Amino acid sequence: MSNPLYEKLLLHRIRTSGDPEAFGKLYDLYIQRIYRFVYFKVPSTEEAQDVTSDTFLRLWQFLQAGNVVQYIGALLYEIARNTIIDHQRRHRPTESIDEEFALEIPDASGLAKIHRSAEVAEVLAAVRLLKDEYREVLVMRYVDGLSASEIGVLLKKSPGAIRVILHRALETVRTLLEPAKEK
Amino acid sequence: MKKRDVVKNIELFRDLRVGGEPSATWIRDTRAVLLARVAEQGVVSRAAQPVTMRSLLAGVMYNMPRSLRTSAVFTAALLVMFTGWIGGVAAAYNTVPGDTLYPLKRASERAQLALAGDQDARARLQVEFVGRRVDEITKIVETPAVSGDGDRLEEAVSQLRNNMRGVEVSLATLRQQSPGAAVRVAQLVGQKADEYHAVLAHANTPALGSESAVQEAKNIVVDASVKAVAVIIEEHTSGVGSVSEKEVATTVGEKIQAVSDRVDSLEEVRADAIPHSAQESATQAKVALSEAKTLVEKQDLSGALVKVIEGKELVKAAERITVAAIEASNALPFGMSASGTTGIVSIGVTSSSFPTTVSSTTPAVIEDPAPASSSVPTSVIAP
Structure with missing residues (x-):
């Protein structure tokens, strides 16, 4: 998890001297999480890349405008969410998520190296089908390794609410996987 | 499952x-592209601001959740009460060399430089610190003379030189890393150097010996200003910089005007005190500047800059001769004149420290001239 004091010092350097290197360090801290957050919401890798880089550019502009930032992580996720919405307004998807996903699965050179690759693919497919809130919480908790409290700060919910969402999300994934198994 | x-x-998944x-x-690629874009936007949107301990704490408080601010303020208050350190840092910002808290001010500046994220930020901080040294010099010379002022001035000028050297080093490194950013820093240096020169030119120097210190400080900032223009021209010539031909020509024109103003002020203000040799140097400077103007019209900007440097060196020599003559005159008993005599040597400027000639040929663009305090043309000591 991030170091709040370090992030605040980076923010201060950006705010007082427009320091690009400090911004680069913030980028390093959050790029993977934000990319992953975006990745599950847009149809293609290219769009995920565009939206992610646009998110960081908007963050810079937001900071340069002298806006108050309480927690950089929460702000970044919020900017990413808005950027995705703007992106979806401009670019109506030409292919369904399922089709895109079907194209991605053959890119399984990485999967082949993993013992339970078939299971991972099934779980991934199920996670893709979840509603945004469930998927976000699952990814933040188990992929990004954030605690319920930290996710609560990012999504502006209480830790208890996050635990409930987490439980429901896992149950939903299990439900989605069961029929597949039975087939 | x-x-x-x-x-x-x-x-x-991860x-x-x-x-x-x-x-x-x-x-990696996105990072490089983003940083290039934000660096460009950052330079346009804000100039580098000095980072003080107060602003650092303010920044942390500013970004702190409201719920924590009360306790943070309380903690800060305790710190102030028990150490007085923050107040000390703030108070140190008005100090000059020789003051008790001055080392704290310098330490704070070194810390800021150490924390600067890149050469661009470092160069901008150094430019800011040069401004502080200029303030210190004017403060020392304008306050009633006290014992040790000579040492204080010497230290302030020495620190000014160090800071300006730091600007040049950062600028040179930045040219390797990001020529576009180097051009913007060079523009800032040129602009700030002119401002600092104006401040020093208007400093009232009643104290004996302070004229030469202020003169040296002025020479340091003028040299930096011209070097900055050289960087802009070189980057423009290599096609890297984003500055147009017209802008570069305007910048060179401004430098010509700035040096011309120095010739004018030398002739007008100190007409009665200018030694003959200084008048000769001033006349040669005018010729060089006139040639520079012609070269600008012919769009030979590099040639024009070389002529500006030549003119600047000639004016510098004329000013040094004049200052030395004035200070010698002040040191002599009432009614005696040092102008045009060898008496100047006796006030501490030795003949061995004088350059042999004031060259009218084209000097190297980036070469540092000898320190002003130790270089006065030989014509001063000629009978």
Whole structure:
């Protein structure tokens, strides 16, 4: 998890001297999480890349405008969410998520190296089908390794609410996987 | 599948491209592109601001959740009460060399430089610190003379030189890393150097010996200003900089005007005190500046800059001769004149420290001239 004091010092350097290197360090801290957050919401890798880089550019502009930032992580996720919405307004998807996903699965050179690759693919497919809130919480908790409290700060919910969402999300994934198994 | 197995599979996403793991190449490339763009925007939107301990704490407080601010303020108050350190840092910002708290001010500046993220930020901080040294010099010379003022001035000028050297080093490094950013810093240096020169030119120097210190400080900032223009021209010539031909020509024109103003002020203000040799140097400077104007019209900007440097060196020599003559005159008993005599040597400027000639040929653009305090043309000591 991030170091709040370090992030605040980076923010201060950006705010007082427009320091690009400090911004680069913030980028390093959050790029993977934000990319992953975006990745599950847009149809293609290219769009995920565009939206992610646009998110960081908007963050810079937001900071340069002298806006108050309480927690950089929460702000970044919020900017990413808005950027995705703007992106979806401009670019109506030409292919369904399922089709895109079907194209991605053959890119399984990485999967082949993993013992339970078939299971991972099934779980991934199920996670893709979840509603945004469930998927976000699952990814933040188990992929990004954030605690319920930290996710609560990012999504502006209480830790208890996050635990409930987490439980429901896992149950939903299990439900989605069961029929597949039975087939 | 059990809940535990679902979790284990989800955890494996982080290692998979299909699980939302971005490629390392894309991360690196995007970072480079983003930083280039934000650096460009940052320079336009704000100039570098000095980072003080007060602003650092303010920044942390500013970004702190409201719920924590009360306790943070309380803690800060305790710190102030028990150490007085923050107040000390703030108070140190008005100090000059020789003051008790001055080392704290310098230490704070070194810390800021150490924390500067890159050469661009470092160069801008150094420019800011040069401004502080200029303030210190004017403060020392304009306050009633006290014992030790000579040492204080010497230290302030020495620190000014160090800071300006730091600007040049950062600028040189920045040219290797990002020529576009180097051009913007060079523009800032040129602009600030002119401001600092104006401040020093208007400083009232009643104290004996302070004229030469202020003169040296002026020479340091003028040299930096011209070097900055050289950087702009070189980058423009190599096609890297974003500055147009017209802008570069305007910048060179401004430098010509700035040096011309120095010739005028030398002739007008000190007409009665200018030694003959200084008048000769001033006349040669005018010729060089006139040639520079012609070269600008012919769009030979590099040639024009060389002529500006030549004119600047000639004016500098004329000013040094005049200052030395004035100070010698002040040191002599009432009614005696040092102008045009060898008496100047006796006030501490030795003949061995004088350059042999004031060259009217084209000097190297980036070469540092000898320190002003130790270089006065030989014509001063000629009978």
